[in-house]
Every structure is written in C-alpha cells, then in structure tokens.
Amino acid sequence: MFDNIKGVIFDMDGTLIDSLWVWRKIDEDFILKEGINLSPEELMGQIAHLSFNETALYFKREFSLKETVEEIMLHWNTEAKRIYVEEVLLKDDVLNLLIALKEKGIKMAIATSASNDLLHETITSKEISHFFDVVVTTDMVGTS
Template sequence: MDKKYAIFDMDGTLVDSMSYWNNLAGEFLEGKGVAHVPREVIEKIKVMTITESAALFIEEFNLTGTPETVAAEMNAMMDEHYRRDIPLKSGVKEYLDSLHEKGVEMCVASATAEHLMEACLKRVGVMKYFKFLLSCETVGVGKHRADVYFEAAKRLQAKPCDTAVYEDAIYAASTAKKAGFYVIGVYDDSAKLRWKDIEVLADAVIKEF
C-alpha cells in the first residue's frame, strides 16, 4: 500500500466482531418479546447506523422509546463484548505497525459508536496507531453514503485519491470506490458470499493480514 493516508473500517476489518453484531438484533428484540425477526428486516439494517436500526425496530415492532434511547440499549448490550472479548484479527497489529513505520496517517471510520471503538481498540493494543475515531453516528448517516469517508479525509487533510479505505463489506467498499478513494477489500467470513464481488471492485485485497 503506497497511499499516504488510510481509513479503516473496524468491525470485520480490524476485529472479529461481526458474529456479535449479527446476533445483536435477535438478542435485543427477543428481550422485547419479539419471537421472530423477518429476514427482510435483518437485510435492511445491514446498511444502517444503530440509530437508524433502532428507528426501524420501533416502527416494525411497536417498541417504546426513541431511536436514541433504543440505540443506547443496543449499544449497552455490545459494550461488554467490546470491553472484554472481541478479538483483534490475526496479523492486524503487525500490519498497522508496518504502515506506521512508513509514515501513513491512519484513522478508523465505523458504524459503531466512538466510545465502543475506543474501548475495544485500546484493549487489543492498537489505538495508538490512529489519529482519531469517527462513527457514522457522528455524521448522521451510514456507509451507503460517503459522508463518513469525506469527513475522515477532511480531518486527515487528505484527498480521496491519496487515501486507502479498508472495508470488508461490499456495499461500503462500493460507496468508497464511487467517492474516489483507493479501496482495499479485507476478507471476513461474514461477507464470504460477496468476496468475489469485492475482489472485482477493489483496487487491492487482503485475504489475511
């Protein structure tokens, strides 16, 4: 990677957390008395921020509360996992260290709330590599739009063409690509059915760090 700047996704890219997130909706809604979550709802929330997902749950399942309060409940469920047991992907620390040695300026842009990102990345020992953490919650929209990438690039004082975006999800990689960023696809088991699509779309790919 020969770019001066790098924007990393977190879940499924830096850390093995996607199985926790994939189970979150079911776990949360089960606690609210929802026995079955339709497949179309699960598909919709894949591209949403947690607050957007919360708003959908309120509408679909007549939950009480606001999108913000429901999102806070869901974040609280993930909080312990980020603080205790979500692991760093194999080889990530060494990879980040090599980029740091080259002088690459790095940040993280994720749909996950910033305080959860910080708790996890500090625990696994890689927070020091990143200038800042940026959540889609902060910019107000998920990665189906490029806002979070543009804001991250702005904070890095970088141009999209000089910036590598690391993503494991095809929809996010596609958004970054259309916005003019150099896209590096990262393999994750949660997205294995779309890996061939990522290989075609991305400028480069990483099967294992």
C-alpha cells in the first residue's frame, strides 16, 4: 500500500488532531469574560482574515481592553495549550496510520500554523512526537 511513498507531510489541526473547534471556543469564552456584546458569528466575520497578533490588536482597540496585546495573546496561548493537552483528541485511526508508516520506514513531518510551543506540547501529550522526523511551524518561516 505504501510502496511508492518516501515521505508524508501532515498538518496538525484537523488532520492529526480533532482541534478545529478550539480557537472558536477560546474567542467565545474571551468575549464572554470581557463582557463584549458580539455574537461569535459577527466576531468571526471581523477577525477571520487577521493574523494572531492582528486579532489581539483588533480586540485591544475595538473593545478598549485594559490588557496589553501581549497579555491578550498570552491568555489565548495559555488557554489553547490547556485545551490541546487536556481536551483535544487524536483523529480516528491516526495512531494506526503513524505506526504503519513508521514500520514501512516512511519519513514523516508536520507542517502547521500552530506555534512551536503549542505543537510540541500537543504532540508530546498525545505521545506521537517520536513518529516525526521534521516539524515546521509558522514561527520558523514567519507566515502561515
């Protein structure tokens, strides 16, 4: 089945792990905590095209938050790490696929828009880090 494959590159979110819901939850919890009167749908329409830093800056300016942009991003990152480690699960059959690829000697990599810290904490907590020969994050290349 894997005879002509020399390597496989995986995305993390939505491919290896069931995590596509996480950032929406973080945003929804944040607007509730801050008392921001905006529906999640309206918020997504405003921030979907923004980078992580731009989103924090948008929140700071648009909602006159007392926290700095750095504090907002730290809060989001801390919450994301907690959720990824404690609540996010591997997608169905991912572990079996990784084992099969490893047994065939196929090199594996992850390319993700997640931060280095989030990636490493996630794959370590899910006990899959040893499968990957290379990981590349936006922290390494500067853009997603």
